[in-house]
Amino acid sequence: MRNCALLLAALSLLAGCATSPTDDRQRALSSWLQLGPGGDGSLRAIVRAGADCPTAMIDRVARPMTSRAEPGKAPPLTGAGGNRAFNPEFAVRSCELAVPSPARDASIDGRPIPLPRGEIKRIVVVGDTGCRIKVPAGGKGDPIQDCASPAAWPWPRIAAAAARARPDLVIHVGDYHYREYCDDPQRCSTLREQGVVVGYGWAGWDADFFTPAAPLLSAAPWVFVRGNHENCDRGGEGWMRFLSPLPYQACGNQMYKSATRSVLDNNLTAAAYRIDLDSELGLIVADNSGHEDYRPARETPRDVALFRQTLAVLREAPATQRLWFFSHRPVWYDLLDPASQPNALQTVLRNGLPANVQMAFAGHQHAFETINFSPDADRAFHPAGRPAQVIVGGGGTQLESLDPHSPFYEGEGGMGSKERARPDGRLYDGVAAATGLVLNRYSFLLLERDAEGWGGTVLDPDGLPITRCRLSGGSKELACRFPGH
Numbered sequence: 001m002r003n004c005a006l007l008l009a010a011l012s013l014l015a016g017c018a019t020s021p022t023d024d025r026q027r028a029l030s031s032w033l034q035l036g037p038g039g040d041g042s043l044r045a046i047v048r049a050g051a052d053c054p055t056a057m058i059d060r061v062a063r064p065m066t067s068r069a070e071p072g073k074a075p076p077l078t079g080a081g082g083n084r085a086f087n088p089e090f091a092v093r094s095c096e097l098a099v100p101s102p103a104r105d106a107s108i109d110g111r112p113i114p115l116p117r118g119e120i121k122r123i124v125v126v127g128d129t130g131c132r133i134k135v136p137a138g139g140k141g142d143p144i145q146d147c148a149s150p151a152a153w154p155w156p157r158i159a160a161a162a163a164r165a166r167p168d169l170v171i172h173v174g175d176y177h178y179r180e181y182c183d184d185p186q187r188c189s190t191l192r193e194q195g196v197v198v199g200y201g202w203a204g205w206d207a208d209f210f211t212p213a214a215p216l217l218s219a220a221p222w223v224f225v226r227g228n229h230e231n232c233d234r235g236g237e238g239w240m241r242f243l244s245p246l247p248y249q250a251c252g253n254q255m256y257k258s259a260t261r262s263v264l265d266n267n268l269t270a271a272a273y274r275i276d277l278d279s280e281l282g283l284i285v286a287d288n289s290g291h292e293d294y295r296p297a298r299e300t301p302r303d304v305a306l307f308r309q310t311l312a313v314l315r316e317a318p319a320t321q322r323l324w325f326f327s328h329r330p331v332w333y334d335l336l337d338p339a340s341q342p343n344a345l346q347t348v349l350r351n352g353l354p355a356n357v358q359m360a361f362a363g364h365q366h367a368f369e370t371i372n373f374s375p376d377a378d379r380a381f382h383p384a385g386r387p388a389q390v391i392v393g394g395g396g397t398q399l400e401s402l403d404p405h406s407p408f409y410e411g412e413g414g415m416g417s418k419e420r421a422r423p424d425g426r427l428y429d430g431v432a433a434a435t436g437l438v439l440n441r442y443s444f445l446l447l448e449r450d451a452e453g454w455g456g457t458v459l460d461p462d463g464l465p466i467t468r469c470r471l472s473g474g475s476k477e478l479a480c481r482f483p484g485h
């Protein structure tokens with residue numbers, strides 16, 4: 001037994017010498033592979049401010065990573081009106097490396113990084129995962145989510161369960177960072193006692209996303225969609241440092257809910273890009289996080305013009321390829337009132353969405369929802385039928401059912417009372433849905449490719465099935481059973 005232990009110790013020492021730094025302070029705090037424009041792989045790592053970017057091993061060749069964003073210190077806030085989302089503290093270096101294609105294996109510090117492997121058959125979709133804390137001094141503000149409770153904030157459980165689902169690809173539809181600020185000494189004292197971290201800098205990002213996401217970042221390559229919580233006037237600086245598909249640029253000094261707020265035009269909005277899973281299926285990844293979708297298009301002409309530019313990739317895919325469109329804000333959803341529709345995105349997609357777009361995935365509404373339209377429901381603007389809208393927004397952030405301002409608030413009716421097995425007749429840009437459901441539950445979606453198309457399973461934070469869905473062939477309906485039926 002003792003000899004075995006000695007042998008193991010010696011072997012692990014040798015392995016460590018070959019590929020990883022001996023000084024723990026040099027070791028990457030987080031590392032992952034993300035797919036970007038054209039499906040190219042970008043290896044990313046975060047290291048402490050005093051550490052150099054690591055050297056990755058790709059197919060046994062040492063390749064030094066380069067610095068993507070240098071450590072940065074926040075300037076002091078200037079009085080009560082100071083903008084804390086501008087240039088917050090990042091005492092870390094962000095590193096990147098374009099992965100040559102094809103590559104068979106990759107590692108950082110001896111830790112394997114999953115590369116795309118063969119046919120992508122299992123896709124995990126998660127969204128809206130951060131723990132909600134936004135408490136102004138002296139004001140009522142939002143309810144404080146209990147980030148220390150696995151029941152009240154289940155993102156760490158969801159990330160672990162999603163990793164156990166052995167995905168080939170993970171797609172996060174945005175809103176990673178919700179720990180904005182807590183300024184009311186009385187309301188925030190419990191948080192401080194529990195050591196809950198809040199803020200737009202590295203510490204907030206690490207607590208809200210990187211530490212809980214670690215098992216899922218190690219499980220598969222990722223696609224990151226930008227949420228409105230990653231706008232420049234909120235967690236945008238972290239988005240640009242760590243997850244953006246663009247080369248790093250510093251966010252501007254924009255103040256949330258002020259005249260300088262983030263809109264598409266000043267938000268370092270990336271052009272939508274395509275990732276081909278194979279010749280039959282491509283993913284379009286769009287950044288609509290700065291879109292003021294609650295305003296009608298006539299009030300936001302600049303957004304209309306910008307969407308025409310940034311969504312150009314939609315028209316470039318071969319007509320024979322099916323496309324799935326990913327954005328944070330849905331094209332159609334329940335939180336838009338009729339007076340705001342059509343908004344700029346809906347306007348641009350009217351007679352602008354190619355017939356081969358089969359599904360539109362999003363988050364933003366904190367629930368799981370499918371909205372399926374009859375093929376001929378909107379012949380004037382979508383002659384080939386509207387794609388199915390699928391919302392995967394129950395990833396950990398306080399659910400709509402718990403938010404008194406949401407139409408799905410369940411306060412009076414109790415849990416499940418605002419869940420729906422079928423559409424309620426409301427109009428989405430003038431059109432009612434034919435089928436669909438709403439589940440006010442913490443959940444994520446697993447899509448599995450089979451001979452007939454794709455099977456979907458909505459899973460709870462422990463990985464247990466809530467319900468099952470099916471996307472058959474080229475149909476534009478994700479058909480899900482209501483739980484228990």
Ligand SMILES: [Fe+2]
Nearest residue numbers: 128175364397
């Ligand atoms: Fe959200």
